[in-house]
Amino acid sequence: MMQGEKPHWLTRKENIRKLWWVFSAVLALTVLAQAVIYVKGYFTVDGWFGFGAIYGFVCCLLMVLFAKGLGLFLKRPNEYYAERDDDA
Amino acid sequence: MPELMSPALIMIAGALGIGLARGHLRAAMVLLTPLLTLWAVWQVPDGVQNTMHFLSYEIEPVEGSPLRRLFATIFALMAFVGGLYAYRLAKWYELTAAFFYAAGAIGVSFAGDLISLFVYWELMALFSTVVVWCGGTAASRAAGIRYAILHLLGGVVLKVGIEGVVVSTGSIQITPMLAQDFSSWMILCGILINAAAPPLSAWLADAYPESSPTGSVFLSAFTTKTAVLALILLFPGEPVLIGVGLFMVVYGIIYALLENDIRRILAYSVVNQVGFMVCAVGIGTQMALNGAAAHAFAHIVYKALLFMSAGVVIYRTGRNRCTELGGLFQTMPVTTICCIIGALSISSFPLTSGFTTKSLISQAAANEGLVWVYMLLTAASAGVFLHAGIKFPWFVFFQKDSGLRPKDAPWNMALAMVIFSALCLLLGLFPEWLYRFLPYPVDYVAYTPGKVVFYLQLLLFSGLAFFLLLPLMKRTETISLDVDWLWRRGIPAAMRWLGRAMQPLRATGGRLGSASQQLLRHLTTHYLGQPHTADREERALFARSWPIGTTALWIAILLSGYVLIYYI
Known part of the structure; x- marks a missing residue:
């Protein structure tokens, strides 16, 4: 955690780009690691190569989209409930 | 004899003392009471410790078992660290209420019969309401009333169930049962209301975020987890709970994704995490129950930690919405790091407490061959990382720079967060420390290379x-409707509409009413005379004055008639 000592380190554009590269490399490594490390599947599919990665990504995608769709019906302005006066 | 007393009584005494003491003495009581309670918790041996007579029942206020001690331990520990976090900022009555509330939770942990369980259950309901009210705003007063109504309703439902069970079995013992008849269903429903299960789950996200920054730390710990303990004791292996738990898991994620208020995000993720535990109780194997207990223990620690970091942010900035925050990591390093540790733990990241406890539950589902349950729990783990693991720290401490440069946490709040962060990591690094205290023997290796790789992926x-979908996750200045809409807007609106629809009917009813009133008045004046008799007018039959002799004559006639009939 570097952010404490160097206040603006994380906010610079070129550093954010670097972080993306590092993050991508880590992502690739976790998938490639399955080539050497045996992942035990309890129900066959979950032992497939890269299953965790794809499952995690797709599930999150679906959940975000579902929440977004639900939000169309459920979202209301902050002041919707009258007694919610803004002193919280 | 002190060793036979419930450790909850120490907490109650401490709570009263906090109200009476001032200054350093009060601070000392806040910190020492939970430690003394913790010591007392570990003095309770297995089995029923004492009995008392109440009406015609044998009450068992203290019954020890590894499971009960485990829950009481984390409740006492929570009161200690929560007290450390809160004691300089919170009002004395908030601390007193919070300690009574903790005493209720510890009392439930050791309750050996349904009646003691109920008494401590209601103690929790009462004082948690006071904690909500300590938010001190108009919104917290209203939310507290809604909270109290729902919990008193839950208490009544539980009481109906308990009485039904006592009538049908004649026993007030806490023994495992299944939801098969009306009374056991009522008990289950009463407990599930406290567990924030559907359909009445909205009380949690309604009330917790309205409490004070310190109050929400206490609130996050006790009510839902005592409900989990009660489920483990009363309904292990009840299949309904699997479905209920899975619903809670998904519901918590979806609503947390929609939310803008930082403590409401955390409140929904409480529902999500309790869903994991409820589901585990439903699976009901020894491993699953171990998982539920261990996860409750770990959850109290990291959820309190997350609420603490949110509390510090609200205390320092006075703001509680994602849209108003951001960039705080620059001046709040301690809070940021502690929050990240809590966020990684709730996401069950390897090396944190969430990984070593939640994976017990997934493993139990896999062992039982429950494909869908396992797959949904795994998907939910991904979802937890999305809504609590990244979303929460990202929008509070990073994202755009809000320009706010608040100071970091005061020393006592920072120390409380550091203690719980350390506990998150210790339980993640050395899971066997916790496994040793679980109710059943643990035959499980948390860290295998395959499992770690799978979870990292x-x-x-x-x-x-999350980062690719960031444009879709942009926070909006909104709230989301939940079930509480029904009693905050729906039912009042329906009543108003009904009132308007009934208008013509009421008019007809009014006319009929006045006609019937006139008829009655006519009848009464005819037979009883006018209401006022001060004038000299001739009265109707029953309202006239009669000479006393006439009365005596009639009494004589009636009596002789009676005697005559008696002899015949």
């Missing part, structure tokens, strides 16, 4: 999804 790619 799952979680890191969820992270990728």
